[in-house]
Amino acid sequence: MNQHPEQTENSEKSEMTEMSTKPVQGEPLLKITDLQVAFSTMHGSVQAVDNASMELAAGSTLAIVGESGSGKSTTAMAAIGLLPGNGKVTGGSIRFDGQELVGMPESKLRRIRGEQIGLVPQDPMSNLNPVSKIGTQIAETLLTHRQATKKDVDQKVVAVMEQAGIPEAARRAKQYPHELSGGLRQRALIAIALACRPQLLIADEPTSALDVTVQQVILDQIGEMTQELGTAVLLITHDLGLAAERAQNLVVMHRGLVVETGPAEQLLNDPQHPYTQSLVRAAPSVAAVRLAPDAFAAPSGTSGSHAAGEPTADGDRPSSGTAVEGAPKRTAEPLVTITDLTKVYPKRGQADFYATRDVTLEIPRGSTVSIVGESGSGKTTTARMLLKLIEPTSGSITFEGKDVLNLNKADLKDFRQRVQAVFQDPYSSLNPMFTVGRIIEEPLVAYKRGNARERRERVLKLMDQVALPAHMFRRYPAELSGGQRQRIAIARALALNPDLIVCDEPVSALDVLVQAQILDLLKDLQQELGLSYLFISHDLAVVRLISDYVCVMKDGELVEAATSEEIFTNPRHPYTRKLLASIPGNELEIDADAEVA
């Protein structure tokens, strides 16, 4: 579908100035040369992209991989002329289909956007106009670019929606965004982006806001549709595994610079640049197999033999809705026992909603039990009930043999100190008005531990434990990075010497390299302090790095529970298999040992 008309001869030198619409023979569809992008901020100009160059041939897929702040999205937005107000291309060239896009007047760019370059944005929840019908939002593109008339637009909208895999397209077209699930909304955005059959599709983290199983379907959809239309894809992602799986060529960006470029396979197996090497090492999806044995190492003496003797004991029992955590037969009683935990939210006029149903599991002392599931699976509800933030409808929770749901005042006070939490979003879970020192000290003050000097010493020791430099004591959370903030949250959780820390998606808001650091920290602390973790995550790859036991939840029920090894090497429940298969890069055969060298 890419119409490369016959070519006019042109010397290379005149390329930069020439604004003709005729592409140069053999020139790639998109050619970015020495691109410079700067943002003007209160503290002066910040260089977001520095001398970036890359090429994308018609019909092929190129992925830009990098962490947040690497300039990957900025590069893509520059290519479609949609930098935020304070951003500006300060140098270099972006040639698309033979035309120079840098400096092109807005009115001309507008004709390219939507018609020749489509955009699939990151977050399907915020990218659709909430007050306009889905069909209208697709029709706008078609009408603007004269790909449909008022008469046949409805019919064309439905056709495009069907192509994007939206069931009951005619009905959905009349619905508003809030009536659709995240996956369907992303399909609607794909339909918008591809409605005019563009030559280039920019997919900016198109699935990072979606559940894993949905992720894969969406990526497949993009792949199929673009292949059918002959559309080239510029894929922006933080996930190296996903990039390698979907793109022929990769560009790795770091702090505004392109650090490495090359075919996906080669770049993964033989990364040249140190940054790429560290990225390959840290990517959970790719590197899980190699890092896993560490995580299985017995953290403390009490639970030394669980991994070895367990699988057979658990193996005979079919996993059912009420699967029991396969606790090894050992003398020590588990720290936490959860039995038939159910939380029901009554719904008016409809059947009751079971957030969790008959969840049963145990958390042995000193080990990590993970609950994996997609949004709405009930994993967070379970964690909240264990934290006594919400009351279960039925079932029981015991902590060291005591019934958590009926604690007396003194026992409750004790329980509140020994069970701590680390939450997902390090940006909103820390009081922005408190200094780092005060945040970590807060629990010590609340439970009247020591005097001011002793507390200060304790805080500094905690900061040392989580590798936060002491000079951050007086800083505010807003001055720190996401990883540093999550370290604060961990230090605060550790302040009262807890036995159990409930970690609710503690790393999912963090970049890959930082993710790896935080997971390492959690692991080290566990060994040092004999902690137990209940680890909640949607990301199987992350779970694999840290867990001794894994529970898989779906629609409020535990569908499978076993040791980590068992789950990853011998999944029984079809849903677990589906989850495993959805990990991007799972099927890439990467020689783990080669990279270590």
Place this chain on the structure above:
Amino acid sequence: MLRLIGKRLLLLIPTLFGLSVLLFLWVRSLPGGPATALLGDKATPEAVARVNAAYGFDKPLVEQYFQYMGRILSGDFGSSLLTNRPVLEEFAARFPATLELSAFAIVFAVALGIPLGYWAARHVGRWQDQLAVLLSLMGVVVPVFFLAFILKWVFAVQLGWLPPDGRQNPRIDATHYTNFFVWDGLITGEFDAAFDAFTHLVLPGIALGTIPLAIIARITRASVLEVQNADYVRTAKAKGLAPNLIRNRFVMRNAMLPVITTLGLQLGLLISGAVLTETVFAFNGIGSFLWDAIFNLDFPVLQGFIIFIALIYSLINLVVDVSYGLIDPRVRVS
């Protein structure tokens, strides 16, 4: 949508019932009782007794209440103690004036406030923005009556462009059906009368509408600033849509939601603002009449007025909710 309207109308019943009980008890607890209020402090006991018997004030409270409710439901709010004319008749003569003035004020506030706010947001940080913010700040800080005096002095007294007071030039022979003077002029074809009534609305209307204008401008500015950086606006740009389509369908429709909420609140406040403005411009609306009623404890008028205002407030709220639902589909479901 119809269910929402029905629900809200049903809600009026308990609201008005509660209000009527309060009003009833208030009148009965007036110092010396309602009869003294009617007759004045120096009334003889015999006269008081006579009035009590005549109005039924000597009967048990519950019985009095049912009589009172019966009268209200049949549309009888009693007669003004001051003018001796039925309360409803007085209202019919004066309320249209206040409503006409309020309508002018709110149209003025919306028609200028929303574009001003949008203009400021589009030039954020530049002189246009600062000017708009300064203007809207001045609009809020200047008291209504003071602004009214200034407007009157400049445009009516010094420049003579607009009439200084009244609702219509008494020399114009205008026919009045509804007491909405502009409207009356239009339907009877007396366009000179309509125009004259309109010119009388301008100065008091601007005085009354300035505070809502300033508030609407500020809310619009803040709201547009937020919405124009929304992801869906960027997506709209990525579709290659024309700028005015993006402005109308994406930015303004979403930015209007908080503005409508504010507008509803402002409409409610207009009536109290109208009392002051009407006094300055000798505008014969409900304002001055209410003023006298308060000072003379003209309780039938006050009772009627409070019930009327409650009705108007409820209806405004309903209109706001309905228009909110029209713009925002997410509200419609719940």
